[in-house]
Amino acid sequence: MKYDVVIIGAGAAGFGCALHLGSANAKFDFAKDKKYLMLDDNKSDLNVGRYFNVAGIESGINGVDLLVKLKNQLKNFPSVELKVEKAIKIEKVGDEFIINSENGSYSANIVVLATGLHKFDIECNGVKVLDNSFVPKPNLIYLENKNNLILPNLYVAGLASGVPTMFACASGDGTKVACDILSNWAGKIVVVHDVKA
Numbered sequence: 001m002k003y004d005v006v007i008i009g010a011g012a013a014g015f016g017c018a019l020h021l022g023s024a025n026a027k028f029d030f031a032k033d034k035k036y037l038m039l040d041d042n043k044s045d046l047n048v049g050r051y052f053n054v055a056g057i058e059s060g061i062n063g064v065d066l067l068v069k070l071k072n073q074l075k076n077f078p079s080v081e082l083k084v085e086k087a088i089k090i091e092k093v094g095d096e097f098i099i100n101s102e103n104g105s106y107s108a109n110i111v112v113l114a115t116g117l118h119k120f121d122i123e124c125n126g127v128k129v130l131d132n133s134f135v136p137k138p139n140l141i142y143l144e145n146k147n148n149l150i151l152p153n154l155y156v157a158g159l160a161s162g163v164p165t166m167f168a169c170a171s172g173d174g175t176k177v178a179c180d181i182l183s184n185w186a187g188k189i190v191v192v193h194d195v196k197a
C-alpha cells in the first residue's frame, strides 16, 4: 500500500505530526488526497508517565488515558491510518521508501522517525545513532539530524531528534516536521489554523 508519509512511532511526536498533517486535507487543495500511515509498537513513554505540567492537558492525566485521547482525536482525520506494527526495515528504492514491518510492507515518499529515545532498531541506511547527551539518564539515544532532516525526505521528530524530554517539546517537534512537509509540498510556508465560527 502506498502512502504520502509514513510516520513510525505514535507517541507525543508521532501524534503531533499526524494530527497536523491530517488536518491539512480539508484545508488545502494540494493536500486533499494525501494519505498517511502511522506504525507503532505501543512502547511510548506515555504508557508509564503521569502528566501534571503539560499546557492545556487535564492535570494529573495518566499517560495511557492521554494516548486514548490522542487516538480518538486522530479519528477526526480519516486520511491518517494507525497500525500496531513494529517497523523493522526502511529501504530507499528510486524516489520511494519501502517500509517493512513485522506484518506488512508499505511505500511512501516521505518517512518520519518518531521513535523516541530508548533505542533505534530499524535497519535503515544513512541513520546514525548517537548517545543522547541532552538527557540526564545514561544509555539513551538520538538520531543525527540537521533541523529534523536525516536525508532528503527522511525526517526525525520528538525525543529521537534530541529535543528535551518533555511531552510538549516532543509533540511540538512532530508538528514542526509536519509544517516542514506541508510547506515543501506547497512551495511556500504553510500552517493549518482554524478560527472560531
Ligand SMILES: Cc1cc2nc3c(=O)[nH]c(=O)nc-3n(C[C@H](O)[C@H](O)[C@H](O)COP(=O)(O)OP(=O)(O)OC[C@H]3O[C@@H](n4cnc5c(N)ncnc54)[C@H](O)[C@@H]3O)c2cc1C
Pocket: 008, 009, 010, 011, 012, 013, 014, 039, 040, 041, 042, 043, 044, 045, 046, 048, 049, 050, 051, 052, 053, 054, 085, 086, 087, 088, 114, 115, 116, 117, 121, 122, 157, 158, 159, 160, 164, 165, 166, 167, 168, 170, 171
Ligand atoms: C515516567 C515518565 C514520566 C514522564 N513525565 C512527564 C511529565 O510529567 N511531563 C512531560 O512533559 N513529560 C513527561 N515525560 C516525558 C514524555 O512522556 C516524553 O517526552 C514523550 O512521550 C516523548 O514523545 P516521543 O514521541 O518522542 O516518544 P514516545 O512517546 O516514547 O514514542 C515513541 C514511539 O515510537 C514507537 N516505536 C519505536 N520504535 C518503533 C518501531 N521500530 N516500530 C514501530 N514503533 C516504534 C514506540 O513504540 C513509541 O510508541 C515522562 C516520561 C516518563 C518515562
